[in-house]
Amino acid sequence: MVIGLRRPSAARRPTLPDPDPEETAGATRIGNRALSLWLLLLTAAVVLLDALTGNDLPLIPLLVVLPALASVFCTVRQTTAVAVWVTLVVVGSRIAATGAFWDVVFLIGFTALASTLGVVACAARIRHATEVARLRSAVVALQRQILRPLPVTTRQVCVHGLYEPMEEDRFVGGDIYEVVQAPHGTRVIIGDVQGKGLPAIGAGFAALGAFREAAVRESELTAVADSVEDAVVRHNAFSAETGETERFVTALLLCFDGSDRVRAVNCGHLPPRLLYDGAAAVAALHRTSVPLGMADLSDEARAAEWLSFPPDAALLVLTDGVTEARDATGAFYPFDERLGGWAGREPDQVLDALQSDLQRFSGGVRRDDVAVLVLSRPPDGGAAAVSLGHDVVKRGTDRRPPRP
Template identity: 65%
Template sequence: MTFGPLSRPAPRVALPGAEAGEAAARAPRLGNGALSGGLALLTAVIVALDVLSGADLQLTPLLVVAPALVAAFGTVAQTVLVASWVTGVAVVTRLAIGGIPWDVISSLVFTVFAGLLSVGACALRVGHATEIARLRSAAVALQRQILRPLPIPTDQITAHGTYTPIEEDRLVGGDIYEVVQSPHGTRVIIGDVQGKGLPAIGAGFAVLGAFREAAIREPSLVGLVDCLEDAVARQNAFSAQTGETERFVTALVLGFDGDGRVRAVNCGHLPPRLVHGGVAVPVPLRRTSVPLGMAELSSEGRTAERLDFPPGATLLMFTDGVTEARDAEGHFYPLDSRLSRWARRPPRELLDALECDLEEFSGGVRRDDIAVLALRRVTAAPAPSEPTGPEAMRRPAEVGSGR
């Protein structure tokens, strides 16, 4: 069963817009210099063999493979030039060798027809690549509206993170996250929508929208979570009307105030890990409630509890795509023991090590979306000390002289 959007800021694809995608699709993959040299060499070899074989064996038509190859990797303009070159070489060679006019005409018709096919195939390929680039650019824009790029700094913390969807060709999935600076401190959420990939986006987007609005409005963390519960309930009611699947969302919501206190409301999510002093340990959460969207099944209300988050520590929040990753023998990923190896690294290096190790452990096989947040307190700059001694005695005079 899967529950709980991020980036490496992912995924990891960063196209600035549709124009860049189209330019990338149209950019030639074959250099003009390499193309000219290869074409000249191929032409010389085939023409030489054709001349040596005489009029009985025609080898020049074999040059039609050149525009066909260019059509697969080059631009339309390159394909047209190569097809024109091959057609000209075929005509000149036939006339030079001699033969009946029908041979020349048939060779010309065959070469022109093959060249036109190559140009048409290249045009279709480039058009398809351009359309894919446009769609991918739109997906990137959508992802940036759903999942903000990391890191995200606030007055209390800096949130680093990584996000890997289960489908490599998708940029968003069922895992969500957000960090909001509010008048009540910093509010952080990480969640996992029931299901995987694109079908889970609807419920995830409903939670994110409600979180961004309620994190600023609601003074209490429990009130914020109640707003998220209502958002999932409304989304499920809409899904029932449209015949879609109703979903629940596991979530861990944290609140950081200006006094260094951290409070948490856990809605069926995995407990975070505290990385501090060279070790990584699970943070015990004793008041775990039901996931968002399932409050009607529980008679107990949600409550917030205090967390320890000492200065210099890293608080790691993640979804079950991490803990449920498996190796070739079916063993689950040993998160706690692996984290202890990198416990003294800064958040960004720790996340990089975790991501690489997960990829190696699972052999690149993904069974769920993966989202990880690494939170670190903002270190306050020391306040400037008051001058003492002769410097303090001179200070009034300096201020007075400036009037």
């Protein structure tokens, strides 16, 4: 599922229909007509071979494997139909054949048991698929409520973004981002929670909540980082009490004040890329500190530094779901090499090109969330800034917009 929102008028929201458990389990891969054809052909082949081999090598019992195969690919109804068909064929062939009475009874009973087990296995598979589908749907819905739809515009910056959450059961990740218009400028965070699953989303929600409050309250960006640090530590303390694993969060915090420089605090995260004058370059940060939640392991306080942000430039920030993507051979995605070819494009075009190229490179197989933000100056100088987060831009009267 892709939450890559470019223009508010054409925003693509993730749709969350009620999961069809049989579709989730791949049960509709075989249609009824195709299933009936293959069933008749296999039955005819086995019956013919059984007739040719005679009583010395009865092959009719081989039909019991058909319900087992159907339980893997078919619906419960289809599997039941296959089981009934196989049972009828075996019973009919054994009754017509000559042989010891108890041998015939044993074969019929074995066929009925195997067919029943096939139906039970299919029902169990569908039930598990339903649970997984509900979990995926709940996780994606939760992520959609936590993370802001993009693009958004503030007085200092326009933010376009691409977000592709994992939906593979326990492999769902904890990538986070937020944009807050504050009295001291626009504060932006992008981060990646260590680990996978719903607990990672919980840690990400704790970090986001703290950032939204501190971004408006604190005048220094380092103080914002310290507030998020405290929130992650408190979340980890609660997690330890409930038996969950403690987690840390790599994050990059930025502050845009409308000047030609951007304030940055790097908490163990990937450095941003500067897109300027048709070229892309890593904006090196020399004061990288430990991830959020691990400040006790370092004696150095978090420090902020300045990044160049020319008028026509854009900053691209991302999570490691991009840089650590692999192809079929295990090679890593050459992100910086590819990004250089798109540096002269508009932000939304860069994201479109990245999304398509990453999909082709990985063959559609992703191992982590993908979150990318491209931050540039508003085209109108920020005159039409919108309300963000907990800060409401005054337009005659204060009003809080409905949550998207």
